[in-house]
Amino acid sequence: xxxxxxxxxxxxxxxxxxxxxxxxxxxxxxxxxxxxxxxxxxxxxxxxxxxxxxxxxxxxxxxxxxxxxxxxxxxxxxxxxxxxxxxxxxxxxxxxxxxxxxxxxxxxxxxxxxxxxxxxxxxxxxxxxxxxxxxxxxxxxxxxxxxxxxxxxxxxxxxxxxxxxxxxxxxxxxxxxxxxxxxxxxxxxxxxxxxxxxxxxxxxxxxxxxxxxxxxxxxxxxxxxxxxxxxxxxxxxxxxxxxxxxxxxxxxxxxxxxxxxxxxxxxxxxxxxxxxxxxxxxxxxxxxxxxxxxxxxxxxxxxxxxxxxxxxxxxxxxxxxxxxxxxxxxxxxxxxxxxxxxxxxxxxxxxxxxxxxxxxxxxxxxxxxxxxxxxxxxxxxxxxxxxxxxxxxxxxxxxx
Amino acid sequence: xxxxxxxxxxxxxxxxxxxxxxxxxxxxxxxxxxxxxxxxxxxxxxxxxxxxxxxxxxxxxxxxxxxxxxxxxxxxxxxxxxxxxxxxxxxxxxxxxxxxxxxxxxxxxxxxxxxxxxxxxxxxxxxxxxxxxxxxxxxxxxxxxxxxxxxxxxxxxxxxxxxxxxxxxxxxxxxxxxxxxxxxxxxxxxxxxxxxxxxxxxxxxxxxxxxxxxxxxxxxxxxxxxxxxxxxxxxxxxxxxxxxxxxxxxxxxxxxxxxxxxxxxxxxxxxxxxxxxxxxxxxxxxxxxxxx
Numbered sequence: 112x113x114x115x116x117x118x119x120x121x122x123x124x125x126x127x128x129x130x131x132x133x134x135x136x137x138x139x140x141x142x143x144x145x146x147x148x149x150x151x152x153x154x155x156x157x158x159x160x161x162x163x164x165x166x167x168x169x170x171x172x173x174x175x176x177x178x179x180x181x182x183x184x185x186x187x188x189x190x191x192x193x194x195x196x197x198x199x200x201x202x203x204x205x206x207x208x209x210x211x212x213x214x215x216x217x218x219x220x221x222x223x224x225x226x227x228x229x230x231x232x233x234x235x236x237x238x239x240x241x242x243x244x245x246x247x248x249x250x251x252x253x254x255x256x257x258x259x260x261x262x263x264x265x266x267x268x269x270x271x272x273x274x275x276x277x278x279x280x281x282x283x284x285x286x287x288x289x290x291x292x293x294x295x296x297x298x299x300x301x302x303x304x305x306x307x308x309x310x311x312x313x314x315x316x317x318x319x320x321x322x323x324x325x326x327x328x329x330x331x332x333x334x335x336x337x338x339x340x341x342x343x344x345x346x347x348x349x350x351x352x353x354x355x356x357x358x359x360x361x362x363x364x365x366x367x368x369x370x371x372x373x374x375x376x377x378x379x380x381x382x383x384x385x386x387x388x389x390x391x392x393x394x395x396x397x398x399x400x401x402x403x404x405x406x407x408x409x410x411x412x413x414x415x416x417x418x419x420x421x422x423x424x425x426x427x428x429x430x431x432x433x434x435x436x437x438x439x440x441x442x443x444x445x446x447x448x449x450x451x452x453x454x455x456x457x458x459x460x461x462x463x464x465x466x467x468x469x470x471x472x473x474x475x476x477x478x479x480x481x482x483x484x485x486x487x488x489x490x491x492x493x494x495x496x497x498x499x500x501x502x503x504x505x506x507x508x509x510x511x
Numbered sequence: 512x513x514x515x516x517x518x519x520x521x522x523x524x525x526x527x528x529x530x531x532x533x534x535x536x537x538x539x540x541x542x543x544x545x546x547x548x549x550x551x552x553x554x555x556x557x558x559x560x561x562x563x564x565x566x567x568x569x570x571x572x573x574x575x576x577x578x579x580x581x582x583x584x585x586x587x588x589x590x591x592x593x594x595x596x597x598x599x600x601x602x603x604x605x606x607x608x609x610x611x612x613x614x615x616x617x618x619x620x621x622x623x624x625x626x627x628x629x630x631x632x633x634x635x636x637x638x639x640x641x642x643x644x645x646x647x648x649x650x651x652x653x654x655x656x657x658x659x660x661x662x663x664x665x666x667x668x669x670x671x672x673x674x675x676x677x678x679x680x681x682x683x684x685x686x687x688x689x690x691x692x693x694x695x696x697x698x699x700x701x702x703x704x705x706x707x708x709x710x711x712x713x714x715x716x717x718x719x720x721x722x723x724x725x726x727x728x729x730x731x732x733x734x735x736x737x738x739x740x741x742x743x744x745x746x747x748x749x750x751x752x753x754x755x756x757x758x759x760x761x762x763x764x765x766x767x768x769x770x771x772x773x774x775x776x777x778x779x780x781x782x783x784x785x786x787x788x789x790x791x792x793x794x795x796x797x798x799x800x801x802x803x
């Protein structure tokens with residue numbers, strides 16, 4: 112009996128292996144153009160990873176319904192990055208073997224670094240969906256492009272916007288940030304450039320994104336009592352922080368997240384309603400005046416039953432950018448596609464910025480964050496003026 | 512200033528209590544079965560989702576749905592021990608370890624498949640804001656959690672020392688063959704012990720649900736914490752686990768206050784290594800030699 116089970120198991124394993132290998136030897140059908148997608152579908156970042164893939168699918172379907180690219184259909188090939196650099200490297204390799212015309216990904220900066228190296232090695236274009244690390248495109252690589260603002264852009268935005276946002280009596284700043292590349296990068300940049308704003312930093316509080324409590328950090332913030340609190344982190348940790356601040360009824364004259372993973376998320380306002388009113392965040396967002404953004408938001412709600420997490424707009428936009436380049440290149444050839452990407456000048460997009468143009472390094476020259484404020488339990492863009500959906504609401508109350 | 516350190520201390524004690532309960536389950540399982548349960552964190556997440564589902568589904572307080580989580584986890588633990596781990600009880604220890612690791616992955620990915628990786632946040636309607644005592648603010652969720660931990664621990668203690676089943680569990684942990692010779696059914700006792708261990712981590716998870724945003728892989732964070740606490744307290748030593756839990760909670764919180772949470776893990780593990788160097792069997796552990 113045991114032996115029989117063993118034999119059966121062996122068969123099952125072999126069958127499974129063959130099944131998974133068939134992907135590699137797949138016949139290349141000439142009427143399909145494949146795009147590779149590398150995102151974390153398991154692990155702690157799976158939520159964002161899945162959302163990015165979902166919005167990529169919406170873009171692919173939209174293009175295909177309109178007749179595809181030069182008569183060919185687009186097809187998205189998705190491989191789980193497991194949220195790790197190693198997983199992303201394997202995924203990139205696997206997708207290149209599947210003959211994708213371009214890679215997209217990866218949500219985390221560590222993974223993006225690895226994928227951009229692999230893309231360079233095999234001369235396959237790589238369009239970053241989300242990965243904010245400032246050093247990502249500093250290797251002189253030719254095949255990597257990023258639409259999203261980097262951590263530097265967000266931090267610069269903060270330095271640029273804050274003088275016209277703050278009131279005259281605001282003098283001091285404390286930054287509470289998660290301690291990886293992303294949080295520490297933003298905090299470090301702001302610390303270095305704060306003097307341009309006339310403000311002074313009185314506290315830098317790092318924490319680990321996997322923290323299960325931030326009580327004592329908030330206690331510390333109460334002791335410091337800064338005029339402006341800058342929280343930087345991912346969704347679950349920043350949610351923890353906000354909960355602590357709201358429940359304990361701690362007030363700061365201004366709370367302004369920079370690329371905050373929670374404040375700009377619809378789920379955050381769903382949870383807290385008006386309790387988080389007044390929170391600011393400088394972040395990426397769709398252009399509220401764009402019809403394309405409307406389409407994506409509605410479609411996402413319809414298909415997945417919830418509001419689109421903001422980061423996921425870059426999933427959609429990455430496909431649109433590649434599609435634009437494919438149309439102009441007239442072929443899915445890697446070299447031609449890279450060339451077309453490098454020369455992109457795309458005015459028809461859903462981002463709050465001027466045309467999409469890539470510089471030498473592959474950065475989106477016009478990318479920028481917008482200032483969002485939570486008002487009546489909703490995120491509202493309040494700055495810059497051309498994308499504003501409402502006015503800034505000042506806090507009536509001062510410091511306690 | 513002093514009041515704030517005191518606040519940090521208090522927060523640490525409250526969170527430490529919850530860590531302690533989860534670690535107590537791990538320690539109990541190790542004490543009886545001599546296996547390290549790698550599925551402990553994942554089981555905690557199952558407890559969290561049980562509370563989430565029952566609370567939102569039936570619209571009841573998470574502290575009532577906690578009972579559902581306790582029952583679910585007890586049954587889950589019992590089943591895992593009875594139908595899986597027990598079957599390979601003669602296999603080398605590392606195989607048993609890998610089995611529990613496999614179970615962890617199945618539970619986590621099962622949760623991923625059913626609930627999607629989306630974060631879920633459970634709001635407790637019972638409480639508004641927090642309790643203020645002068646300059647000290649206490650979160651009611653954490654206070655209740657601590658009280659429940661206290662009660663659950665007392666019940667488990669009474670059960671282990673006053674009931675026949677409890678005595679059988681202790682007998683098994685002290686001397687398996689001896690217990691068997693006295694007519695104790697090892698298989699059943701093991702399953703009950705595993706069930707209780709799972710129940711502890713399930714209740715800990717349930718208590719954390721109103722405090723955290725939950726997602727399917729959240730348990731991983733607590734898995735390692737439980738190990739550290741259980742080892743620090745001396746594997747198999749329940750009181751040790753409780754006290755170590757409080758210690759870890761306080762160290763974490765005070766470090767967070769003084770230097771920021773980034774330093775918490777570093778401080779906790781540095782203290783952990785130091786203590787192990789001085790006392791290899793943990794703070795409250797007996798020498799291991801007797802077991803072999």
